[in-house]
Amino acid sequence: MLSVADAFVITQQHLLTLPAESIPVTEATGRVLREAIRADRDFPPFDRIAMDGIGISFSAYASGQRTFSIIGRQFAGQPQQTLTDPTACLEVMTGAMLPLGVDTVIRYEDVTIADGQATITINDIEQGQHIHRCATDRQAGDELVREGMLLGPSAVAVATSVGQAMLSVTALPRVALISTGDELVDVDETPLPYQIRRSNTYMLRAALLSLGITATLHHIIDDEEVLADNLAKLMAENDLLILSGGVSAGKADFVPAVLAQLGVQKQFHQIAQRPGKPLWFGTTSQKTVFALPGNPVSTVLCAYRYVMPYLRASLGLAIAAPQYAQLAKPITFRPEITYFLPVRLTSEPDGRTLAHPLPGSGSADFANLLDADAFMELPADRSEFGAGEAFPLWGK
Ligand SMILES: Nc1nc2c(c(=O)[nH]1)N[C@H]1C(S)=C(S)[C@@H](COP(=O)(O)OP(=O)(O)OC[C@H]3O[C@@H](n4cnc5c(N)ncnc54)[C@H](O)[C@@H]3O)O[C@H]1N2
Ligand code: MOO
């Protein structure tokens, strides 16, 4: 059976091709940048006063002068002024242009001012102090934000500072989330004794929202023809279909056969893992289908181990290396498949992250996941996992 690593590689070899689109910077948070943001001018664009105080010519200070006549004020937002008398001073404000003739700034805290005279009260003045020199942070043309970056508040600030009201970002895919199963009723319905409320597609919708993707919700009954008709329609209208349920060995598990009938090329079905063994993945030239096992814990695991990394990579984000933690106590798992163990994480005073196992009662026990912070990936090639051993984490 296919290994977790191989299944992951196959999904990443069939990424969605998503175009770039131009959107207002006010709507860009959480989107992926498609064109680097460059400095339109130097950062800062002029020699900038960095502290409120007085501006002097250092030569006067060096010759022993400590008291200076105040002959004007240089405010932020004013054109550059000139210190016409090198033995006098100007009051200068943070963010203002450095006046001509001024090369040193002394903070208000370090002078006393009386009768139009400023007297320096400290001894260690350095030439050039409290001046943020032109182009010391970045130069015009420098790359400020690289392509493929997830846009957060700092990137938005940088973009607006260089005049980019519109940004080129990866367009979001159209995603349909489809639950299947005659036993399922919707959130606002009261289940009969043999029914349950469906939750998997709601879980997936919440997860996709974290990438800015608003997916549509659908439900299809266990009937081959109805399934084929509805899936054909949803395939035409979407880039990605994510199904839940109907992929295992039951007599109403029609999903793989119907997808094949619709011309979706199966890339794999079943992975040597628990939970989520019956995961099905297929593609057409333009579209992708993930058919997730119906058990809720399987859905969550498959979403975090395969679907979310697939979407991140399709959007143009680099694949992040997983975080690791150390098992807090030993675990035995005999089947020769990868075991994704739900764990609660604690951060220890010595800097370690410990993973406390929460095995729960199996892949239908999704209430257990509320106490878990992640799944720990325990490799297939062994059955004993010792306390203190480190393994990768996935989700939530
Ligand atoms: N003979 C075998 N039986 C099963 C196998 C197997 O290998 N051989 N695999 C088991 C594993 S592992 C899983 S996981 C499940 C996968 O089942 P399906 O993908 O076919 O899903 P369903 O049969 O439709 O439902 C399974 C279970 O999940 C509940 N479910 C389904 N959809 C939702 C939803 N949207 N929200 C909440 N719960 C949902 C459903 O009611 C069932 O209880 O198969 C095992 N069987
Ligand atoms: O994949 Mo199933 O989730 O092992 O129950």
Ligand SMILES: [Mg+2]
């Ligand atoms: Mg089934």
